[in-house]
Amino acid sequence: MFDFQQIVPYIPFILNGVKVTLQVTLLAVVLGFIWGSILALIKISNVRILKWLAVAYTSVFRGTPLILQLTFVYFATPQIFGYNISKFEAAVLTFTLNSGAYISETIRAGIMAVDKGQWEAAKALGVPYRQMMIDIILPQALKNILPALVNETIALLKESALVSTIGLADIMQNANIVKGTIFRYFEPYLIAGALYYVMVMLLTWLAHGLERRLRRSD
Template identity: 60%
Template sequence: MNLDFSVIVPSMPYILKGIFVTLQIVGLSALLGFAWGIVLALFKISRIKPLNWIGDAYTSVFRGTPLVLQLLIIYFGLPQILGTNISPYVAAVAAFSLNSGAYISEVIRAGINAIDKGQREAAIALGVPYSKMMKDIILPQAFKNILPALMNEFITLTKESAIVTVIGVGDVMRRSYQVGADYYRYFEPLLFAGLIYYSLVMILTLLGKWVEGRMRRSD
């Protein structure tokens, strides 16, 4: 076996800097995807049929096509239509947000539907406006039920963020690949990148369990 991790030690700080890029993309995409997922979920449970169709069609398209395809369409395809270039960072956040919103909308929709209908009927009987009912009564309860699923989506997003390397974003994966090209040794830097991603996922997993435990104790 021709392995020598000491060769990449000087380049490890360079690879580690990619963590901040990865977390920036994942964090912003998760927030935007969550907000967009709430909107789509409300579309799907709306009594207005066109909104139902829009929500279902959107989810069908973004769940039925590869994420990397969506990323490439936004980065390479949209400039052809818009007549202006899109930065790799903006393209990555846009693609991940739009894709994540589709998955999160299904999670939120299921969480809302799991709430006892009697609570909605009681709120309506008391004259509580729909928006206030959703914001103060339904969504907080649904959020507690769907927290594990949301954390799984966040973890998946963290791992899938590695595909931004195809459009040149300097994340962990891109930097490890560049180090491999510099030394003509790919196994060591890529394995180091894998360790970084695994550590991030474990941290998120523990954080999710901690938050879930706190929410259970607050019931």
């Protein structure tokens, strides 16, 4: 019924997809965090037009399927902008734009959850707004939203499997190639699933360690 001997020679090939999966995920998380922070600050600003645009942007990216966003960026970019975007660029750009929308709401909620007394004390001391946000408000907000950011990273790691739909050689795509080569489904997908599971567990373990360190530093 199962023939794992047949898939053994292809395991290194599937493992090659780990690098691409991690590259897409890590780049999208870092860039998404930066973009999400900018959006969050815009949302709590008093500039109405920018605030409205940020809210509309978030609504669009949270309200449409990620796979639609990915295929749109990859296939429509050459048509609209005349730029022949690579599969890797399309994947990172799409996940950055998507995760930025979700992260912006998380950061915004974290900022608004900071005790108002912190805001009032900083203003009373004459601390400039930019310095107040960087030195006082954001560090406290990040401690509160760390679990949510970890959850977003884990979700992004798993959703990165969607890049196989545009042919990027990640774990899922390589498993699909092996499936088509040996005409067996269970074994390659089991290997792929195990790799995703191990990466998620490692990320969760690292996050718990970071949370414990942050609690001890309080």
